[in-house]
Amino acid sequence: MSDLKALLELLLLAAVPLLPIVAGRLLLRKFPKTEAGQAPPHGAMAGRLIGNILFWCGILAVLLMLLFVLNYKGVI
Amino acid sequence: MTRDRVNYIAMLKFLVLALVLPPAAALSAEMEAPPSPATIADEVPAGGEMGMQDLAEFYDNAGRGSGAPEMDIAPSRSQPVKYTAPQPKSVPVTPPPVSSNKAASSGAPEEKSTGAHGVTIHVRGSAEPLIFRKGADAAAAIRKLPDGSITYIQFYGHGAPGYQTVDPAYGLGSEDAGELLKGKMAPGATLQFSGCNTASIGTETRINPAFGLSSITRRILYFSIPYFQDRFDGRSAEEAREFWEDAWNKDLAQDTSLELRGTRVCGYRTFGLVPERLPGVSHLLGREEATSPGYVAGVRACYINGVEVKP
Numbered sequence: 411m412s413d414l415k416a417l418l419e420l421l422l423l424a425a426v427p428l429l430p431i432v433a434g435r436l437l438l439r440k441f442p443k444t445e446a447g448q449a450p451p452h453g454a455m456a457g458r459l460i461g462n463i464l465f466w467c468g469i470l471a472v473l474l475m476l477l478f479v480l481n482y483k484g485v486i
Numbered sequence: 487m488t489r490d491r492v493n494y495i496a497m498l499k500f501l502v503l504a505l506v507l508p509p510a511a512a513l514s515a516e517m518e519a520p521p522s523p524a525t526i527a528d529e530v531p532a533g534g535e536m537g538m539q540d541l542a543e544f545y546d547n548a549g550r551g552s553g554a555p556e557m558d559i560a561p562s563r564s565q566p567v568k569y570t571a572p573q574p575k576s577v578p579v580t581p582p583p584v585s586s587n588k589a590a591s592s593g594a595p596e597e598k599s600t601g602a603h604g605v606t607i608h609v610r611g612s613a614e615p616l617i618f619r620k621g622a623d624a625a626a627a628i629r630k631l632p633d634g635s636i637t638y639i640q641f642y643g644h645g646a647p648g649y650q651t652v653d654p655a656y657g658l659g660s661e662d663a664g665e666l667l668k669g670k671m672a673p674g675a676t677l678q679f680s681g682c683n684t685a686s687i688g689t690e691t692r693i694n695p696a697f698g699l700s701s702i703t704r705r706i707l708y709f710s711i712p713y714f715q716d717r718f719d720g721r722s723a724e725e726a727r728e729f730w731e732d733a734w735n736k737d738l739a740q741d742t743s744l745e746l747r748g749t750r751v752c753g754y755r756t757f758g759l760v761p762e763r764l765p766g767v768s769h770l771l772g773r774e775e776a777t778s779p780g781y782v783a784g785v786r787a788c789y790i791n792g793v794e795v796k797p
Binding site for chain 1 (some may be wrong): 682695696698699700702703705706707709710713714717723724727757759765
């Protein structure tokens with residue numbers, strides 16, 4: 411039971427930086443880019459903005475975590 | 487659509503690999519020639535005992551070669567973590583202070599640099615600080631200083647919860663720091679541990695996502711991974727959990743402040759990222775062997791007598 415808890419915790423912790431990436435990607439797919447001259451649907455601009463922020467912040471989070479790991483390993 | 491899915495899977499695999507691979511993986515091979523097995527074995531404490539100090543020392547050595555497979559986790563967790571300071575082979579009678587960022591090289595064949603680390607000591611009545619590259623030299627100098635003479639001291643190196651190294655051969659925990667500096671600190675003096683995770687993560691709720699990521703990484707590196715290493719080595723789940731639950735969030739700064747009454751002791755609640763240590767940047771700035779960190783991106787915490795004060 412203790413091992414299972416530790417494994418579950420490890421997976422959840424490792425997944426945390428991926429969550430904003432997934433959420434951002436979902437938002438970007440829900441609000442796709444509109445063709446030139448076409449009116450964007452209601453809330454599309456805000457949706458895309460939030461989607462982009464979440465997506466790129468998630469990418470940065472993964473990179474930052476890698477930086478911590480490299481730092482831990484003495485590479486940096 | 488398919489491409490997106492492939493990207494997610496690739497990202498997930500990459501992250502999992504980076505986190506779960508043993509700390510001696512491929513990243514560490516290119517820096518220096520691997521030390522002889524005897525060198526690494528010497529650094530593993532007798533009896534296979536391993537605690538935070540070993541992790542910190544191992545962390546220093548990780549860049550040198552394939553250290554991880556030779557590390558052994560303690561067979562028994564019932565004993566408290568105890569650190570014995572490494573005895574230097576020869577301590578100079580008068581330790582040579584270094585007055586620049588580069589260590590003095592006096593004609594001897596050049597050794598491979600051990601990177602940026604050192605001890606900086608400000609002494610009462612002296613405008614120039616004493617600067618040492620090696621922890622053992624600094625310790626010898628501190629022992630010679632009169633009581634109440636140190637107004638500021640900084641240990642710069644790698645840190646781990648409850649432990650800090652200065653160079654690959656010298657590190658200290660709270661008891662060692664207390665023993666070394668007892669009586670030497672002036673009233674109102676400051677002791678700074680400039681190493682990652684030298685304070686606990688604390689209880690304050692923060693919205694800074696970098697702090698959260700640092701805490702997650704700390705938990706994974708100092709609890710999850712050693713816990714599973716212990717389990718693979720045959721330790722019981724309860725024993726391993728109890729030991730690492732206590733160890734992963736140790737607060738070196740707070741513990742040391744209890745040893746050195748009246749001294750302000752500071753550490754970092756997070757990993758401390760030092761921009762000038764980034765590969766290439768340190769070379770450009772000529773700071774490969776710096777003895778102080780310059781700017782540190784990290785959350786500082788300070789204590790006096792075990793009570794948190796404003797950093």
